[in-house]
Amino acid sequence: MDVLASNDGRLPHEKIERIRQLRPDMVLQSGGTDGGTVSHVVELAEFIAAADPKPRFGTGFKLPVIYAGNKNAIDDITRILGEKTALTVTENIRPTLEKENLMPARHKIHDLFLEHVMAQAPGYRKLISWCGADIMPTPGAVGLIMQTIARKQGINVVGVDIGGATTDVFSVFDEVFNRTVSANLGMSYSISNVLAEAGLENIARWIPFDIDEGDLRNRIKNKMIRPTTIPQLLDELKLEQAIAREALRLAFIQHKQLAVGLKGIAKERTLSDVFSQESDGSLINMMELDLLVGSGGVLSHAPRRQQSMQMMIDAFQPEGVTRLAVDSIFMMPHLGVLSTVNETAATEVFEKDCMIYLGTCVAPRGKGKKGNQVLSFEIEFQDGRREDGTMNVGDLRHFPLGLNETAKLRATPAKGWDLGHGSGKPVEAVIHGGVVGIVLDTRGRPIQFAADRPAQIADTVRWNKATDQFPV
Amino acid sequence: MAHSYTPGLRVTPFATLQRRRILPLKGEVTVRVGDLVSRDTVVARTELPGDVATVNVVNRLGIEAHQIEQYMVKKVGDSVATDELIAETRPFFKFLKSTVNSPIDGTVESVSTVTGQVILRRPPKPVAVTAYVDGRVIEEIPNEGVVVETQGAFIQGIFGIGGEAWGKIRRVVESHDSVATPSSISADMEGCVLICGSLVSADTIKRAIAVKAAGVIAGGIHAGDLKDLLGYDLGVAITGTERIGTTIIVTEGFGAIAMARRTFDILSSCEGMVASINGTTQIRAGVQRPEIIVSRPPSPSDTEVAASSAGLQIGDPVRVIREPYFGRLGSVSALPSELQTVESETRVRVLEVALEDGEKVIVPRANVESIAL
Numbered sequence: 027m028d029v030l031a032s033n034d035g036r037l038p039h040e041k042i043e044r045i046r047q048l049r050p051d052m053v054l055q056s057g058g059t060d061g062g063t064v065s066h067v068v069e070l071a072e073f074i075a076a077a078d079p080k081p082r083f084g085t086g087f088k089l090p091v092i093y094a095g096n097k098n099a100i101d102d103i104t105r106i107l108g109e110k111t112a113l114t115v116t117e118n119i120r121p122t123l124e125k126e127n128l129m130p131a132r133h134k135i136h137d138l139f140l141e142h143v144m145a146q147a148p149g150y151r152k153l154i155s156w157c158g159a160d161i162m163p164t165p166g167a168v169g170l171i172m173q174t175i176a177r178k179q180g181i182n183v184v185g186v187d188i189g190g191a192t193t194d195v196f197s198v199f200d201e202v203f204n205r206t207v208s209a210n211l212g213m214s215y216s217i218s219n220v221l222a223e224a225g226l227e228n229i230a231r232w233i234p235f236d237i238d239e240g241d242l243r244n245r246i247k248n249k250m251i252r253p254t255t256i257p258q259l260l261d262e263l264k265l266e267q268a269i270a271r272e273a274l275r276l277a278f279i280q281h282k283q284l285a286v287g288l289k290g291i292a293k294e295r296t297l298s299d300v301f302s303q304e305s306d307g308s309l310i311n312m313m314e315l316d317l318l319v320g321s322g323g324v325l326s327h328a329p330r331r332q333q334s335m336q337m338m339i340d341a342f343q344p345e346g347v348t349r350l351a352v353d354s355i356f357m358m359p360h361l362g363v364l365s366t367v368n369e370t371a372a373t374e375v376f377e378k379d380c381m382i383y384l385g386t387c388v389a390p391r392g393k394g395k396k397g398n399q400v401l402s403f404e405i406e407f408q409d410g411r412r413e414d415g416t417m418n419v420g421d422l423r424h425f426p427l428g429l430n431e432t433a434k435l436r437a438t439p440a441k442g443w444d445l446g447h448g449s450g451k452p453v454e455a456v457i458h459g460g461v462v463g464i465v466l467d468t469r470g471r472p473i474q475f476a477a478d479r480p481a482q483i484a485d486t487v488r489w490n491k492a493t494d495q496f497p498v
Numbered sequence: 499m500a501h502s503y504t505p506g507l508r509v510t511p512f513a514t515l516q517r518r519r520i521l522p523l524k525g526e527v528t529v530r531v532g533d534l535v536s537r538d539t540v541v542a543r544t545e546l547p548g549d550v551a552t553v554n555v556v557n558r559l560g561i562e563a564h565q566i567e568q569y570m571v572k573k574v575g576d577s578v579a580t581d582e583l584i585a586e587t588r589p590f591f592k593f594l595k596s597t598v599n600s601p602i603d604g605t606v607e608s609v610s611t612v613t614g615q616v617i618l619r620r621p622p623k624p625v626a627v628t629a630y631v632d633g634r635v636i637e638e639i640p641n642e643g644v645v646v647e648t649q650g651a652f653i654q655g656i657f658g659i660g661g662e663a664w665g666k667i668r669r670v671v672e673s674h675d676s677v678a679t680p681s682s683i684s685a686d687m688e689g690c691v692l693i694c695g696s697l698v699s700a701d702t703i704k705r706a707i708a709v710k711a712a713g714v715i716a717g718g719i720h721a722g723d724l725k726d727l728l729g730y731d732l733g734v735a736i737t738g739t740e741r742i743g744t745t746i747i748v749t750e751g752f753g754a755i756a757m758a759r760r761t762f763d764i765l766s767s768c769e770g771m772v773a774s775i776n777g778t779t780q781i782r783a784g785v786q787r788p789e790i791i792v793s794r795p796p797s798p799s800d801t802e803v804a805a806s807s808a809g810l811q812i813g814d815p816v817r818v819i820r821e822p823y824f825g826r827l828g829s830v831s832a833l834p835s836e837l838q839t840v841e842s843e844t845r846v847r848v849l850e851v852a853l854e855d856g857e858k859v860i861v862p863r864a865n866v867e868s869i870a871l
Contacts (some may be wrong), residue, residue: 191782218734251735252656
């Protein structure tokens with residue numbers, strides 16, 4: 027909801043007023059290394075106490091506050107917040123300058139979320155009485171599955187679970203796991219917020235027909251207030267999938283911003299690093315990505331699998347050679363929970379029934395003028411068939427390559443374009459098929475859009491035809 | 499029998515309803531079980547803690563934080579007035595004396611020996627909860643509030659803006675599909691709940707705000723007009739705290755949609771009576787729809803139909819809630835159990851609706867809602 031810091035520029039009464047307005051589900055308070063100064067972190071505790079915040083749920087409850095800061099301030103924090111809030115003290119998230127220790131605080135947040143927030147959800151207590159296993163929030167369950175995929179195959183994975191209210195993004199790069207939950211980016215309850223955050227123009231660029239702005243706004247708001255409806259008309263489906271691209275894109279931007287080395291993991295740094303307060307950048311390197319996995323209603327239940335593949339390519343814009351898969355019928359969260367009860371069963375169901383491999387996307391990174399050549403390629407299929415050709419800026423091509431089939435790709439990007447080995451350097455790779463096949467994408471990274479609306483529509487119609495997205 | 503479980507909005511001329519009237523913090527309940535209450539009766543009250551002001555006394559006096567208590571003139575819990583002395587130094591030479599005065603009226607909440615900060619709190623703000631509807635107290639929740647039961651017409655909208663309000667019902671259009679214009683609204687509609695037929699524009703709502711109408715009820719509103727009225731694009735349908743000057747309740751959805759005839763007829767039959775309305779809407783985590791309640795005693799002709807959750811059956815009245823028949827009313831004429839592929843190539847459970855003009859159409863079951871009686 028908000029981050030307050032002792033040096034955020036806000037005056038004390040502004041901080042207090044902000045805490046009062048927010049009525050948060052919980053507060054995480056951190057600050058200071060162990061043995062360091064206590065006054066800043068105590069000052070923030072005084073502001074929290076002065077705000078006397080009430081939790082969102084229940085008049086008789088106290089607000090959960092987790093303290094994960096300088097251990098020397100624990101007595102002061104307990105004195106200030108112990109009576110007024112439901113205070114939980116855990117280990118410092120930054121015990122020394124060189125070390126981060128996020129897991130104890132993460133576990134406390136998880137416990138308190140289940141205890142204080144989920145417990146207030148309608149029907150939660152009845153659900154507990156029905157369940158033999160612990161209830162797990164969806165992002166936690168899907169995150170478990172994503173980590174399992176990455177660990178078992180030894181690959182870098184990005185996963186996404188797009189729901190009605192939130193979009194969760196997961197990544198495992200070089201065994202480092204990150205998870206973000208983008209609240210208010212979703213396909214029903216939060217669909218209107220996608221419009222508010224992405225803007226009308228960004229949604230419209232994916233729509234392959236002209237639509238009146240007022241009409242589009244009304245349709246999106248109607249979906250928001252009646253979130254369980256289904257697109258009956260083809261144009262309505264195209265609109266929803268256009269919005270999904272933007273929800274996914276925005277959620278991934280948030281993920282990349284948060285999945286950074288300094289914040290995301292416990293790491294030791296050298297003495298010279300200590301004096302540099304700069305983040306070492308996002309851990310997400312799209313050229314190093316091996317597998318992109320999609321889950322959630324709009325991806326799992328798209329009438330055609332090529333629609334799921336194209337939505338993910340458009341939103342995540344993978345670079346180089348990247349395999350894509352989708353959750354068959356949106357069962358990843360359930361398998362995540364099952365894995366805590368019976369990992370073997372969960373793994374078998376996951377491999378046989380859950381993961382549907384869509385195919386492989388080959389996309390060089392670069393920018394260029396429309397019509398200029400980007401790539402020459404040759405694909406050699408297992409049955410001896412060959413496809414070759416060249417592709418220009420703005421092109422998209424599709425070649426069928428079935429599940430469990432592979433093909434040899436030889437591709438040479440033009441100067442200024444990179445397929446993973448450097449600008450203009452040729453690449454040879456074995457690529458995997460799927461229910462969709464191979465998609466060669468030379469639309470640029472980032473994808474280059476036409477400036478005017480008629481040309482945008484023409485491009486989207488052409489791209490949709492290239493991958494057989496829709497019946498007409 | 500095949501069922502559909504699409505929840506519907508209740509639109510009924512007579513129902514018995516209970517409303518929980520709960521304080522935001524624990525406090526005092528001011529009525530008893532069995533008491534008759536009117537909409538403006540205070541049923542519970544409490545005091546919200548006042549706002550705070552912070553004063554960094556150690557910086558102002560040039561002392562160390564751990565010394566602060568010996569310089570404080572006022573202690574924790576003491577009352578203070580604006581400009582009253584709260585801390586001072588006592589140097590040998592008086593001209594070196596430093597003082598700190600209170601910036602507010604209130605009490606001393608805390609004095610910190612770690613940060614040197616003094617927190618002052620303004621007097622508490624009284625908060626009262628009213629009965630909201632005319633009725634009888636049927637349950638007391640100690641220290642929190644009561645449950646009030648009422649009888650009368652009950653209409654749920656699909657979306658609203660603004661919180662609780664009440665006023666006399668005034669119809670400003672002749673039919674359910676008429677569009678109210680700014681000129682339809684006159685100065686004598688102050689404090690009234692205005693029934694505006696189908697579409698209501700931003701200009702019409704602004705006119706309603708100008709004459710201080712308590713509420714505006716309409717079939718539809720354009721999303722762009724809503725943005726104009728709020729000053730921002732509403733991202734998530736959690737509403738009720740807006741303060742735009744009136745409460746708005748939309749019964750059908752966004753766009754130009756005629757108010758359902760049944761809704762319009764019930765509201766018209768209540769013209770001149772007082773309606774309690776609430777625009778608060780929450781679509782998830784405990785769905786709450788906006789509502790119009792017209793409390794009145796039962797008449798011999800009133801028959802109450804219990805709210806049903808048994809699902810749709812053949813003959814049930816429904817409203818289509820998505821294109822291509824969005825806003826059309828009809829009744830269920832068939833409930834095939836097998837999945838069907840619709841134009842978008844989505845395979846879904848469907849039903850057949852006989853629309854009001856006799857046309858029969860197939861729609862996904864998820865795209866209708868029952869019109870609950």
